Amino acid sequence: MGSIGNDQALAPPPSTDNPTYKIASIPADGIGPEVISAGIAVLETLASTYGSFSFTFTHFDWSSDTYLSTGKYIPTNGLEQLRAHDAILFGAVGDLRVPDHISLWGLRLAICQPLQQFANVRPTRVLKGVTSPLSACQADPSKLDWVIIRENSEGEYAGQGGRSHVGQPWETATEVSIFTRHGVERIMRFAYEVARSRPRKRLTFVTKSNAQRNGMVLWDEVHERVRADYPDVTSDKMLVDAMTCRMALQPESIDTVVATNLHADILSDLAAALAGSIGIAPTSNLDPTRKNPSMFEPIHGSAWDIAGKGVANPVGTFWTCAEMVRWLGHESAAELLMEAVENVMGEGVKTKDLGGSAGTKEVTEAVQSEVVRLGKQRGVASGKQGKA
Numbered sequence: 001m002g003s004i005g006n007d008q009a010l011a012p013p014p015s016t017d018n019p020t021y022k023i024a025s026i027p028a029d030g031i032g033p034e035v036i037s038a039g040i041a042v043l044e045t046l047a048s049t050y051g052s053f054s055f056t057f058t059h060f061d062w063s064s065d066t067y068l069s070t071g072k073y074i075p076t077n078g079l080e081q082l083r084a085h086d087a088i089l090f091g092a093v094g095d096l097r098v099p100d101h102i103s104l105w106g107l108r109l110a111i112c113q114p115l116q117q118f119a120n121v122r123p124t125r126v127l128k129g130v131t132s133p134l135s136a137c138q139a140d141p142s143k144l145d146w147v148i149i150r151e152n153s154e155g156e157y158a159g160q161g162g163r164s165h166v167g168q169p170w171e172t173a174t175e176v177s178i179f180t181r182h183g184v185e186r187i188m189r190f191a192y193e194v195a196r197s198r199p200r201k202r203l204t205f206v207t208k209s210n211a212q213r214n215g216m217v218l219w220d221e222v223h224e225r226v227r228a229d230y231p232d233v234t235s236d237k238m239l240v241d242a243m244t245c246r247m248a249l250q251p252e253s254i255d256t257v258v259a260t261n262l263h264a265d266i267l268s269d270l271a272a273a274l275a276g277s278i279g280i281a282p283t284s285n286l287d288p289t290r291k292n293p294s295m296f297e298p299i300h301g302s303a304w305d306i307a308g309k310g311v312a313n314p315v316g317t318f319w320t321c322a323e324m325v326r327w328l329g330h331e332s333a334a335e336l337l338m339e340a341v342e343n344v345m346g347e348g349v350k351t352k353d354l355g356g357s358a359g360t361k362e363v364t365e366a367v368q369s370e371v372v373r374l375g376k377q378r379g380v381a382s383g384k385q386g387k388a
Contacts, residue, residue: 151264191256319338
């Protein structure tokens with residue numbers, strides 16, 4: 001996608017013949033171990049089908065069970081262990097025995113923030129075999145094909161604030177949003193680079209500066225400065241509340257979206273629901289400079305109500321794995337994996353949440369078989385088409 005300036009460059013993946021990628025696996029809680037196991041199985045099938053790249057997986061038992069037994073989600077040298085890997089495959093964190101703000105800050109955010117994974121990228125489209133609640137998009141899936149770029153390191157989730165006079169009627173709690181010019185500019189430039197790389201070259205900038213007159217006004221001002229460097233990208237501005245209406249009523253008018261940590265968190269979940277299911281949506285937590293490993297995760301959460309029953313939907317993890325493969329530089333392999341997933345769902349092999357009757361294992365095995373079939377059909381085995 002090109003350079004975005006100085007240490008904020010969107011660096012290309014290193015070019016290596018027949019690379020072996022070191023992947024850190026963190027299944028964590030709930031259905032995490034089930035879907036990550038399914039994802040690893042599919043990744044191994046994809047690698048063996050191509051033969052031009054491979055994976056080694058290191059499994060980290062960092063979960064709420066770990067926290068309850070040791071008092072920590074991540075050991076003292078945990079981040080250094082992660083830095084030795086090319087990417088991180090993450091399941092889900094969340095346990096009824098641990099308050100959500102402790103589990104989130106103890107594991108997921110404890111990885112994203114120090115590893116400078118400042119760009120959270122969530123693609124959204126209507127996959128084959130999935131029903132969108134928007135009738136227009138069901139009739140024409142091309143009307144909903146979005147990428148939402150979420151600032152992932154500061155903003156409303158900066159962790160600044162406190163509580164005083166606890167237990168008193170005048171107890172006070174503050175949650176301070178932090179917007180830095182550096183942080184805002186790097187996510188803006190990243191978003192414009194993503195928009196520039198897509199066919200429509202269109203970006204929607206989301207704000208709420210009419211009510212939040214300090215941090216969000218800085219957000220607006222930085223955007224105005226950055227947009228001038230991208231005359232080939234058409235951009236428009238929306239207040240976040242109006243954006244929810246536009247997503248439901250005019251999905252075809254949207255392509256690439258950039259928003260703050262909180263706003264994009266909410267908008268991207270809405271996007272997943274409009275595309276048919278939160279169970280199929282992927283997330284990439286990227287350090288665009290590639291100085292640190294990036295982390296890839298499905299967005300569905302730990303879903304303890306179905307954990308251990310063999311019915312979890314692995315499609316969100318498969319899409320997540322495809323995004324990881326794409327980030328590592330194997331575009332055609334990522335596309336083949338997504339085609340395999342859509343073919344399988346199009347044939348009706350789906351979990352209950354998508355209206356099917358298949359279990360996690362059945363969907364996984366069907367996708368593996370379809371990856372092999374497509375690989376043979378296209379002659380990709382052993383890298384016959386060159387770089388995957």
